[in-house]
Amino acid sequence: MAHVLIIGAGGVGGVVAHKCAQAVKSGRVFDNITLASRTLSRCEAVAQSVTARTGVSLATARVDADNVAELCGLIRAVKPHIVCNVALPYQDLHIMDACLECGVHYVDTANYEPPDTAKFEYSRQWAYTDRFREVGLTALLGSGFDPGVTNVFAAWVMRHKLDEVRVLDIIDCNAGDHGLTFATNFNPEINIREVTARGRYWEHGEWVETDPLAFSMEFDFPEGIGRKKCFLLYHEELESLVTNLNGLQRARFWMTFSENYLNHLNVLGNVGMTGITPVPFQGREIIPVQFLAALLPVPASLGSRTKGKTCIGNLMRGVKDGQKKTVYIYNACDHEACFAEVGSQAVSYTAGVPAMIGTKLIAEGLWAKPGVWNMEQFDPDPFMADLAEYGLPWQCVDVE
Numbered sequence: 001m002a003h004v005l006i007i008g009a010g011g012v013g014g015v016v017a018h019k020c021a022q023a024v025k026s027g028r029v030f031d032n033i034t035l036a037s038r039t040l041s042r043c044e045a046v047a048q049s050v051t052a053r054t055g056v057s058l059a060t061a062r063v064d065a066d067n068v069a070e071l072c073g074l075i076r077a078v079k080p081h082i083v084c085n086v087a088l089p090y091q092d093l094h095i096m097d098a099c100l101e102c103g104v105h106y107v108d109t110a111n112y113e114p115p116d117t118a119k120f121e122y123s124r125q126w127a128y129t130d131r132f133r134e135v136g137l138t139a140l141l142g143s144g145f146d147p148g149v150t151n152v153f154a155a156w157v158m159r160h161k162l163d164e165v166r167v168l169d170i171i172d173c174n175a176g177d178h179g180l181t182f183a184t185n186f187n188p189e190i191n192i193r194e195v196t197a198r199g200r201y202w203e204h205g206e207w208v209e210t211d212p213l214a215f216s217m218e219f220d221f222p223e224g225i226g227r228k229k230c231f232l233l234y235h236e237e238l239e240s241l242v243t244n245l246n247g248l249q250r251a252r253f254w255m256t257f258s259e260n261y262l263n264h265l266n267v268l269g270n271v272g273m274t275g276i277t278p279v280p281f282q283g284r285e286i287i288p289v290q291f292l293a294a295l296l297p298v299p300a301s302l303g304s305r306t307k308g309k310t311c312i313g314n315l316m317r318g319v320k321d322g323q324k325k326t327v328y329i330y331n332a333c334d335h336e337a338c339f340a341e342v343g344s345q346a347v348s349y350t351a352g353v354p355a356m357i358g359t360k361l362i363a364e365g366l367w368a369k370p371g372v373w374n375m376e377q378f379d380p381d382p383f384m385a386d387l388a389e390y391g392l393p394w395q396c397v398d399v400e
């Protein structure tokens with residue numbers, strides 16, 4: 001039985017805590033959960049909800065995860081086997097340093113980003129590979145939905161459905177509606193940095209850059225969602241998938257946005273509110289996107305008002321037994337059902353469930369392997385079985 005330390009008590013952290021508690025309740029894997037974050041009251045609110053829903057008690061703690069000494073103090077006091085990092089990408093390297101120093105495994109859901117550059121790349125985390133390998137610890141990167149489940153979907157399709165893959169399109173649809181004029185479904189600062197960054201996709205062995213949101217297509221989503229416009233973005237799982245999937249000729253990532261969301265983002269961008277460069281204001285410096293994030297609702301508060309579904313999946317074209325074949329593998333998730341189960345909307349839920357499963361598979365030893373790994377580098381089968389069991393059932397259909 002393992003003791004898990006969850007760091008970050010936001011939208012995703014709340015779901016991870018509920019899902020770990022469900023595993024405790026069924027007598028599996030975890031026997032102890034500690035939830036730590038920058039604001040203790042957020043941890044306490046999650047702990048209350050977990051106890052009310054599952055009867056399982058969590059320990060809570062305050063920690064500044066940008067401070068490695070403080071993190072090590074907490075880890076030595078709590079003595080977890082594994083840390084599940086669902087704070088912000090800025091904390092990834094600090095938490096990895098603390099895990100190495102204290103001898104515990106590491107899981108996250110988003111790759112490291114330096115605060116002053118909106119640039120997502122794995123290089124700084126892959127650089128820890130030798131250090132994790134030498135001390136026999138596992139670091140699992142990107143165990144959310146996208147990245148995360150989308151990587152595992154790709155690995156599962158390569159094991160069971162295709163001999164070779166030529167084209168990968170990851171398509172992320174949030175067809176939910178929270179009824180607010182403008183809000184983001186995960187951390188506002190990270191969301192806006194991602195969407196306003198230049199687009200990028202992989203074609204014939206090289207990266208092609210585009211202006212932000214310059215390309216779009218329509219996709220007909222299943223489960224009653226229907227046709228939606230999707231925009232090409234750069235997304236971090238493309239980087240590891242083009243390295244780990246052989247034969248890929250094109251890999252792209254698409255996301256749906258409502259016209260209302262894009263109009264607001266355009267206006268905010270035009271007046272400089274999405275910028276990440278410090279601006280002098282009344283004798284001090286502020287970062288516009290951080291000020292904007294402070295005005296927007298926290299993602300955890302959207303659960304009670306969001307209706308509709310998300311649908312995230314991979315469209316993969318390749319060859320099976322010498323014949324051309326295309327498959328679509330996806331999960332559709334209902335916002336209101338997530339709220340009824342754990343008090344969160346589906347974007348937090350679809351990221352939090354896989355974060356718990358990645359943590360669980362390492363704790364069980366099934367995905368424990370010294371080094372730093374992306375999700376598609378492990379056996380996809382136990383992960384796919386857990387997805388269905390822990391609330392994210394999936395479908396794989398032949399398209400042609």
Ligand code: NDP
Nearest residue numbers: 008009010011012038039065087110144145146186187351
């Ligand atoms: P939230 O903003 O809701 O929560 C982030 C939490 O991290 C907050 O509780 C915050 O504390 C805490 N935090 C921030 N800085 C620190 C710090 N220095 N020390 C300790 N705690 C800190 O974000 P989400 O829950 O929506 O997102 C969490 C992570 O999940 C992000 O990295 C996001 O990119 C990732 N994500 C991944 C997805 C995937 O599919 N792979 C999908 C969605 C999100 P405080 O309460 O004090 O602000």
